[in-house]
Amino acid sequence: xxxxxxxxxxxxxxxxxxxxxxxxxxxxxxxxxxxxxxxxxxxxxxxxxxxxxxxxxxxxxxxxxxxxxxxxxxxxxxxxxxxxxxxxxxxxxxxxxxxxxxxxxxxxxxxxxxxxxxxxxxxxxxxxxxxxxxxxxxxxxxxxxxxxx
Amino acid sequence: xxxxxxxxxxxxxxxxxxxxxxxxxxxxxxxxxxxxxxxxxxxxxxxxxxxxxxxxxxxxxxxxxxxxxxxxxxxxxxxxxxxxxxxxxxxxxxxxxxxxxxxxxxxxxxxxxxxxxxxxxxxxxxxxxxxxxxxxxxxxxxxxxxxxxxxx
Numbered sequence: 001x002x003x004x005x006x007x008x009x010x011x012x013x014x015x016x017x018x019x020x021x022x023x024x025x026x027x028x029x030x031x032x033x034x035x036x037x038x039x040x041x042x043x044x045x046x047x048x049x050x051x052x053x054x055x056x057x058x059x060x061x062x063x064x065x066x067x068x069x070x071x072x073x074x075x076x077x078x079x080x081x082x083x084x085x086x087x088x089x090x091x092x093x094x095x096x097x098x099x100x101x102x103x104x105x106x107x108x109x110x111x112x113x114x115x116x117x118x119x120x121x122x123x124x125x126x127x128x129x130x131x132x133x134x135x136x137x138x139x140x141x142x143x144x145x146x147x148x149x
Numbered sequence: 150x151x152x153x154x155x156x157x158x159x160x161x162x163x164x165x166x167x168x169x170x171x172x173x174x175x176x177x178x179x180x181x182x183x184x185x186x187x188x189x190x191x192x193x194x195x196x197x198x199x200x201x202x203x204x205x206x207x208x209x210x211x212x213x214x215x216x217x218x219x220x221x222x223x224x225x226x227x228x229x230x231x232x233x234x235x236x237x238x239x240x241x242x243x244x245x246x247x248x249x250x251x252x253x254x255x256x257x258x259x260x261x262x263x264x265x266x267x268x269x270x271x272x273x274x275x276x277x278x279x280x281x282x283x284x285x286x287x288x289x290x291x292x293x294x295x296x297x298x299x300x301x
Binding site: 026029030032033035038041044045048049052076079080082083084086087088089 | 178179180181182184185188189192232234261282283284285286
């Protein structure tokens with residue numbers, strides 16, 4: 001595929017992520033922090049986010065499987081996930097964490113389990129989309145273009 | 150290095166010498182937030198040390214139990230998250246203000262939650278500023294401007 005087409009595809013894809021609410025302006029902040037000295041900053045931070053989120057989701061699953069659920073612990077994990085998703089601009093993940101925290105406060109197990117499912121879903125959606133966007137970026141670089149980020 | 154230069158902008162600003170990078174200690178238990186604040190500060194020409202909790206921060210500042218002789222570093226600013234497990238950012242602020250050695254170091258508190266009582270509590274305890282997360286470039290630029298004014 002030619003370079004111009006790839007670049008257009010990247011721009012359109014990125015725009016759709018914002019339009020559909022997967023990303024918000026905080027992601028733009030991340031992009032603005034990337035420069036020649038740190039050409040992989042966005043990918044690095046997002047990769048950290050993926051690792052950290054997966055760890056937290058596993059912790060949440062375990063915590064909610066316990067006979068006697070420690071809601072404070074569950075809330076602490078959700079708070080972390082809400083914070084990091086907010087910091088990278090993963091808006092839908094962040095929003096799904098808000099509802100989750102409310103159920104933690106109410107000590108509502110069913111509510112928490114439903115929210116966990118929702119957060120997992122939103123997380124895997126944004127992960128897939130960001131990975132695709134990074135793939136497009138790689139293709140642009142391979143075709144001789146400079147980073148569109 | 151990214152970001153603008155040090156004191157080259159304003160001629161009447163004598164608080165910072167040319168080429169003088171402020172050293173900031175950033176405390177946050179969230180890995181992604183630590184990386185972000187570090188980059189934001191570096192982009193504003195600051196030297197950055199990060200700590201993942203208040204106890205580690207205290208050790209670094211020379212107020213902890215684990216501080217070794219001769220390893221105390223000078224910092225010009227401390228920026229800390231409010232919500233941290235164990236000792237909170239507020240408790241860390243209090244410890245710093247209680248220290249005769251460190252009480253003059255400006256402390257900034259960050260939080261993802263906009264709670265007026267929390268904000269006034271921190272400011273009353275001596276925090277220089279309270280910043281809402283997620284942090285942006287403009288927040289850090291404003292912060293650095295304040296910092297430059299304080300350095301005399």
